[in-house]
Amino acid sequence: MTLSSTSSQADRLVVLDDKRCRLSGDWNVQALAVSGEVEKRAARLARVQPSMVWDLTGITKFDAVGAQLLWKRWGAKLPAGIQLTDSQRALFDVLAEYPVEPSPAAQPNDLLGWVRSIGFGMFVAAEHGLGLLRMLGDFMGDLGRFILRPSRGPWREISAQVYRVGAQALGITALVGFLIGIVLSYLSAQQLAVFGVGQFIVKLLGVATVRELGPILAAILVAGRSGSSITAQIGVMRVTQELDAMEVMGISHGQRLILPRVIALAIAMPLLVLWTDAIALIGGMLAAKFQLGLTVEWFFGQLPDAIGIKNYWISVIKGITFGAWIALVACHFGLRIKPNTESLGRGTTASVVTAITGVILIDALYAILFNEMGI
Known part of the structure; x- marks a missing residue:
């Protein structure tokens, strides 16, 4: 029925x-x-x-x-x-x-989810901060041993890294610095011409470029170019188990990987900053010549008095600090990469973002410090 x-x-x-x-x-x-x-x-x-x-x-x-x-x-x-x-x-x-996994149930709206996200972000930031602090301490110890016994130092690695992060970056830093100098000079000349004080463009362009723009531009370019390369290089060594092999053979990561890169960037970075400053000033001089009719001889004749030697020293100090910071961050994230390609991509991205953010924060701290010192 x-x-x-x-x-x-x-x-x-x-x-x-x-x-x-x-x-x-x-x-x-x-x-x-x-x-x-x-x-x-x-x-x-x-x-x-x-x-x-x-x-x-x-x-x-x-x-x-x-x-x-x-x-x-x-x-x-x-x-x-x-x-x-x-x-x-x-x-x-x-x-x-082969059972089919059930689809996850929809999570109810969490009104305090943003608080949890902020707390987790702060925890991760603190963890990375402690890791960087420990790496800095290990680097200072390795640097002390390197100074005491320079004949046993990794000179070949330092020389190779100076070439990679310094000499090979001259082209891109020159191009960006030249264009930024033209843009800054052109915009400044428009405003100064309104008040008939175009001659002040030398001091405005010189101080802004040498003291702030040159170090920041060079650091951002180096962080994106060389910092990512260092992180990816060390990350690939993790994926291919070269780092594990170094540990088995008793080779220190700090002395063979971190120390040469930090020293190389601390040497190459201030030179790149001065190079970027010079090219940016040339670009600004050309823009001032065509925009305000200032001669090249007069422009370069006013530069020494407009800039002053102290601003060059500030630029060099920032370059050394930015270079060491970028290298430490790149090595830190490179050593934390897990042996898979997904972690390699995430680590490289985090390295560049952290390095650039840190450069801007360090520059702000320097601005406050120099202002309190009256420099």
Whole structure:
């Protein structure tokens, strides 16, 4: 005796009687892709009593989509007494061996989630800060041993790093410095010409470039170019297990990886800063010549008095500090990379962002310090 009418398609494909549930028709992805079909058949299947025997031999087309619908209805196990074809039984055996992970439940709105995110961010920042502080302490110890025994120092690595981070960066720093000098001079000349004080462009351009823009520009370029390269290089050594091999052979990471790069950047960075300052001033001089009609001889004749030697020393001090900071950050994130490519990409990105952010913060601290000292 049929328990329900067979007017709908679900009723025709899922026939229920007193002791048996017989399935027929198509139970594949094409049939179940029809709008609302899955819900209709699931509702019909929900009416099957636990005492009924399932009969799937009447199904004409059957695939993993239809099998998954029934497998979920059965609670991920075959009911007792079920009648299947050999191909259907093989399909359910695969589902039993490789279960599909349930989709995660939607998380309720967390009103204090932003507080938790801030706290977690502060915890991660503190962890990285302590790691950088420990690395700085280890570097100072390695530097002391290097000074006491210079003949055993990594001179070849230092020379190679000075070439990579310094000489090979001359082109990009010159190009950016030249363009920035032109833009700054052009915009300043427009404003100064309104008040008829175009001659002050030498002091404005000279102090702004040598004291602030030159060190910042060079540091940002070096952080993006050389800092990322150092992090990626050390990260690849982690992926290829070269760092583990160094530990097994008793080779110090600090003396062979960190010390040469920090020293090299501390040497090359102030030179790059002075180079960027000079090229930016040349660009600014050309813009002032065409915008205000100032001669090249007069411009360079006013530069020594306009800038002053103290601003050059400030530029050099910032260059040394920025170089050491970029190298320490790059090595720190490089050594923390895990042996997989995803961690390598994240670590390199974090290294560049942290280095640039730190450069700006250090520059702000220097501005406050020099202002309190009256320099």
